[in-house]
Amino acid sequence: MLQTALEHIESEQDFEETLASNENVMICCGRMGPMCLPVYDVMDALTPTYPNVAFRDMAFDEPVGKTIRSLPETAGFAGLPFTVYFKHGKVVAATSSIQTMEQVTTILDEHFGAQD
Amino acid sequence: MRTDYDLIVLGAGPAGLTAGIYAARARRSVLVLDTGTIGGQTVLSYHVANYPGVTETSGRALSQAMLQQARAFGCDVKAFAQIAEVDLSAPLKTITLKDGTAFGAPAVILASGGVPRKLGVQGEDRFVGRGISYCATCDGDFFTDRPIAVIGGGNSALEEAVALSRYASSVTIIHEFDHFQAEPWIVAEARANEKISFLMNQRVLGFSGDTQLSAVSSVDKETGFAVETRVDGCFIFIGYVPNSGAFAHQVKLTEYGEIVTDGSLETSLSGVFAAGDVRQKRVRQVTTAVADGTIAALAALEFLSDLAA
Numbered sequence: 001m002l003q004t005a006l007e008h009i010e011s012e013q014d015f016e017e018t019l020a021s022n023e024n025v026m027i028c029c030g031r032m033g034p035m036c037l038p039v040y041d042v043m044d045a046l047t048p049t050y051p052n053v054a055f056r057d058m059a060f061d062e063p064v065g066k067t068i069r070s071l072p073e074t075a076g077f078a079g080l081p082f083t084v085y086f087k088h089g090k091v092v093a094a095t096s097s098i099q100t101m102e103q104v105t106t107i108l109d110e111h112f113g114a115q116d
Numbered sequence: 117m118r119t120d121y122d123l124i125v126l127g128a129g130p131a132g133l134t135a136g137i138y139a140a141r142a143r144r145s146v147l148v149l150d151t152g153t154i155g156g157q158t159v160l161s162y163h164v165a166n167y168p169g170v171t172e173t174s175g176r177a178l179s180q181a182m183l184q185q186a187r188a189f190g191c192d193v194k195a196f197a198q199i200a201e202v203d204l205s206a207p208l209k210t211i212t213l214k215d216g217t218a219f220g221a222p223a224v225i226l227a228s229g230g231v232p233r234k235l236g237v238q239g240e241d242r243f244v245g246r247g248i249s250y251c252a253t254c255d256g257d258f259f260t261d262r263p264i265a266v267i268g269g270g271n272s273a274l275e276e277a278v279a280l281s282r283y284a285s286s287v288t289i290i291h292e293f294d295h296f297q298a299e300p301w302i303v304a305e306a307r308a309n310e311k312i313s314f315l316m317n318q319r320v321l322g323f324s325g326d327t328q329l330s331a332v333s334s335v336d337k338e339t340g341f342a343v344e345t346r347v348d349g350c351f352i353f354i355g356y357v358p359n360s361g362a363f364a365h366q367v368k369l370t371e372y373g374e375i376v377t378d379g380s381l382e383t384s385l386s387g388v389f390a391a392g393d394v395r396q397k398r399v400r401q402v403t404t405a406v407a408d409g410t411i412a413a414l415a416a417l418e419f420l421s422d423l424a425a
Contacts, residue, residue, distance in 0.1 A: 033254045034160040037176055041153040045196045076328045078258040078349060079245030096245025097255075101152070101196050 002032060002057050004040040006047075009058045015067045019089040022054035024112040026104075029058040029068040030081025035098040039081055042101045046108070053112055085111055118218035121145045121192075123416055124211055126202070127227030127359075128193055129156020130402050131392025133182040134409025135225045135416070140189035142417050147219055148186065149197040149211065155179025156229040157356070157393070158402055162253045167402055178402070204366045204388050222423055223387045223416040226363060226375060227409065230356030230393040230400075235267070239323030240352075247329020248350050252276040256283045259349040265290050265332050267320060268353035274298040274306045276353055281311040288345050290315045290334060315343060323350065358394045370396050380415035381408060389416050 002008055009015050009027060019025055028043060030036030043055040058064055060080060068074060071091060074082045079097030085107055086092065092111045095103070123139045125132045128150035136148040153159060161175035170178065186193055198214040204224060212218045232250055234240060240248065249255040256279065264284045266277040269291035275298075281287050289306065294317045296303050306312050318334040321342075325331065332345045358373045368376040368384035374396035381389045391408035393400045 031254070032176075033251065034162060034175065035251050035254045037159055038153045041195065076246055078247055078255060078328070079249050080251075080254045097249065 001062075002030075002040070002059050004057055005044045006040055006055055006057045009056045009064060009067075010062070011064055012067055015058075015064060018054060018056060019086055023088060024050075024053040025056065025086040026053055026083065026108070027056045027058055027068060027086070028081050028083045029060050029065055031060050033080060035079065036081040039083060039099055039104070042099065042104050045101070046104065050108055050112065053108060087111055117216075118210065118220050119147075120208070120220040121147045122221060122420055123147075123223045123225065123413075124149065124209065124219055124221040125225045125227055126150075126199075126211070127156060127229055127392065127394070128154045128183070128195060129227060129229045129392060129405060130158055130179070130182060131229070131405040131409040131412070132156070132225070132227035133179070133186050133193075134406045135227060135391055135413040136186040136191040136193065136409075137182070137189055138410055138413035139417060140186060140191035142413075143190075144417065144420065146191045147221070148191055148193040149199065149219070150193075150195050151197055151199055151228075152195065154183050154193065154195050160251070164402060175402075199362065202362050202366070204363065204385055207387070209387065223419050224389070225409075225412045225416055226360075226367070226383070226388065226390040226394055227392045227405075227412070228359040228362070228394045230358050232352075233354045233357050235320050235352065235354065237320055237322045239325075239329075243323050243325060243329040243350075246327065247325060247348060248323065248352065250352055252280050252351055255349075255351075256280050259284050261285050262348040263288070263346065264349035264351065265345055265347045266351045266353065267291070267332075268355075269293060269296040269298060270353065270355060271298045271302060272355075273353040274302040276351055277312055278302070278305055278309060280351065281309050284311065284349070287312045288315055288347065289313070290318050290320060290332065290345065292318060292320075292337070315345065318343065356393060356400070360394050372396075380418075381412040382415060382419075387416075387419055389419075 073094040077096035084094045122144035125148040158175040200214045201212040265288045321333040375390040389412040391412035392405040
């Protein structure tokens with residue numbers, strides 16, 4: 001399990017329920033490594049600003065990680081973490097490797113709507 | 117609306133947090149602001165094994181311990197601050213955020229660290245996470261039994277090349293000079309590794325591929341001979357550049373963008389100090405950042421005492 005302040009997705013059922021019950025979802029699938037930690041921190045910092053987005057993380061090496069690893073949108077990714085954005089259960093964006101606050105907010109604003 | 121402090125520290129890496137600890141413990145009001153996450157470049161280290169008194173830890177754990185210590189002494193620490201303007205010219209220096217919030221202090225410590233140096237060549241941004249990586253420990257296993265390149269010639273590049281040889285089918289080290297800057301012991305270890313080969317004196321021109329990286333293009337700086345190295349992955353370790361852009365026209369910088377300081381780490385501006393990787397110095401380690409933070413904080417405290425006298 002990841003040691004972060006975010007809610008974790010720990011099973012395939014969890015994953016399906018999260019997508020079914022939230023219009024906008026951002027999932028960061030990674031490890032507790034130096035490229036992943038800053039992204040978890042960015043998500044944690046953005047949680048109050050984007051109440052319309054469900055921010056979740058997922059352990060890359062656990063069985064549940066397959067839900068992200070096997071997506072067509074992450075095929076060819078070779079840098080942790082894999083971060084995927086879903087709207088109505090469909091992938092609208094995906095990134096590989098470390099991302100800055102600015103890169104994340106650009107995607108959130110584009111696909112989920114800018115927040116004041 | 118502006119909130120005033122005795123001291124503002126820009127940067128929450130080891131230098132900035134140490135400065136915060138010292139100044140807050142001296143019962144000064146202190147704000148530490150960082151535009152990114154807490155810990156600076158230290159969080160990019162999986163293992164920190166040479167920090168005295170701590171047998172082994174992670175960069176994250178060390179940073180979090182420093183953060184807790186700073187906050188316990190009363191230091192305000194804010195991560196992901198979106199800084200719009202830094203004005204160091206007046207006696208009361210001001211930092212304004214994009215949302216209009218402003219902070220003022222008579223003394224400021226610049227501890228904004230560095231950012232990884234980029235090659236600035238074609239394809240570099242496009243293939244990050246799709247073959248290009250800056251973290252061997254994070255991404256090495258994506259390249260198991262596949263050919264990779266490592267760009268750089270310092271300790272990090274050579275050490276990571278050796279580490280990556282445990283995964284990759286081959287490792288080509290591409291370096292811009294005809295000699296390495298790395299310590300001789302790690303150069304010898306790399307040279308003795310059968311999976312590692314060397315392309316010296318190269319200027320990297322760019323990266324190519326379809327949806328994933330497939331080649332690194334370079335040219336021999338002396339002969340002009342063009343080389344295409346076919347690889348699935350490329351790890352870049354070419355050092356850091358000081359994160360001093362926001363202060364460029366306010367304090368004196370070297371030609372490399374490092375902040376120039378005196379013996380007490382004061383910059384060319386009175387009341388403005390610099391600590392850690394952002395300042396001009398030779399050795400950049402967590403331990404030297406911590407030392408800088410201490411010296412800059414004590415000098416800033418003296419400056420504040422003199423102001424009140």
